[in-house]
Amino acid sequence: MKKDLLSVYELGLADFEKIFDDARRLKKALKEGKPHASLKGKTLGMIFDKSSTRTRISFEVGMYQLGGIALFLNSRDTQIGRGEIIADSARMMSRYLNGIMIRTYAQANVEEFASSASIPVINGLTDLLHPCQILSDLFTIKEKKGSYKGLKVTYIGDGNNIANTWIDAAARLPFELALACPEGYDPDAHIMARGMKESKEGIVLYRDPFEAAKNADVLYTDVWASMGKESEQEERKKVFKYYQINKKVLKEAKKDALVMHCLPAHRGEEITADVIDGSHSVVIDEAENRLHVQKAILEILL
Numbered sequence: 001m002k003k004d005l006l007s008v009y010e011l012g013l014a015d016f017e018k019i020f021d022d023a024r025r026l027k028k029a030l031k032e033g034k035p036h037a038s039l040k041g042k043t044l045g046m047i048f049d050k051s052s053t054r055t056r057i058s059f060e061v062g063m064y065q066l067g068g069i070a071l072f073l074n075s076r077d078t079q080i081g082r083g084e085i086i087a088d089s090a091r092m093m094s095r096y097l098n099g100i101m102i103r104t105y106a107q108a109n110v111e112e113f114a115s116s117a118s119i120p121v122i123n124g125l126t127d128l129l130h131p132c133q134i135l136s137d138l139f140t141i142k143e144k145k146g147s148y149k150g151l152k153v154t155y156i157g158d159g160n161n162i163a164n165t166w167i168d169a170a171a172r173l174p175f176e177l178a179l180a181c182p183e184g185y186d187p188d189a190h191i192m193a194r195g196m197k198e199s200k201e202g203i204v205l206y207r208d209p210f211e212a213a214k215n216a217d218v219l220y221t222d223v224w225a226s227m228g229k230e231s232e233q234e235e236r237k238k239v240f241k242y243y244q245i246n247k248k249v250l251k252e253a254k255k256d257a258l259v260m261h262c263l264p265a266h267r268g269e270e271i272t273a274d275v276i277d278g279s280h281s282v283v284i285d286e287a288e289n290r291l292h293v294q295k296a297i298l299e300i301l302l
């Protein structure tokens with residue numbers, strides 16, 4: 001693997017499998033109460049420009065379980081929030097820490113941080129991508145279905161960071177990806193074009209969620225208005241009305257389809273309560289796996 005984890009596009013098949021194998025080992029060790037403190041004395045800085053529940057808890061607890069510590073750095077309370085430049089922050093923090101996780105707006109800022117830092121930088125979500133999430137989702141699919149190979153994953157909703165990262169994953173791994181997004185809310189054009197060219201099993205963008213959901217092994221959705229788009233919430237409620245995972249859409253998928261959501265969810269918007277709380281849903285396992293998968297990433301990079 002490279003020094004940093006900025007996107008899943010930069011991973012090779014062997015990198016994905018190494019992360020999944022290590023995550024499986026670490027999950028087992030934790031469940032069996034076996035010591036696995038492989039990062040004793042190591043430190044992770046966690047810079048947050050946006051809110052978080054899962055990412056913060058799973059990275060913080062993960063570092064603790066591996067024998068290290070994590071520092072929560074809300075950028076509002078640091079000099080970054082007062083305009084200290086990225087290059088200085090990255091170079092200086094590299095002298096204190098063994099790794100940095102960043103959640104922010106622009107992907108370019110995470111990339112700039114990584115290129116100035118001498119320590120590993122992990123993308124904890126940007127407007128463009130959310131690599132740790134999709135790695136945990138793929139691991140969850142492997143656990144539940146044995147493999148992601150040859151499966152059909154259908155994403156319904158906004159062409160956001162989650163959709164973009166699914167496309168990157170489909171460019172690298174042999175599964176089929178169907179997306180259903182309303183016009184004007186497509187995934188990133190560059191990521192989409194690249195994914196369509198490089199995917200082995202195919203990536204198709206639909207307007208009709210029912211068509212996209214046909215025969216799916218996995219139905220996935222995410223909020224209609226991501227962090228930073230809150231002011232568009234009301235407008236988006238109108239545009240996305242039809243882009244919901246509900247019982248009718250679930251009927252189009254395979255009988256044993258998994259329902260997934262990165263969380264937080266808005267019941268009654270992108271997904272109905274009966275479906276997210278129903279028998280197909282694996283959203284809590286998916287959230288748990290953030291811990292195990294990120295511990296694997298931390299072990300590999302730190």
Ligand code: CP
Nearest residue numbers: 052053054055262263
């Ligand atoms: N799925 C996810 O990243 O959740 P948080 O925003 O709570 O970290």
Ligand code: NVA
Nearest residue numbers: 160222226227262263
């Ligand atoms: N697309 C969502 C994901 C949250 C984990 C957002 O960016 O807000």
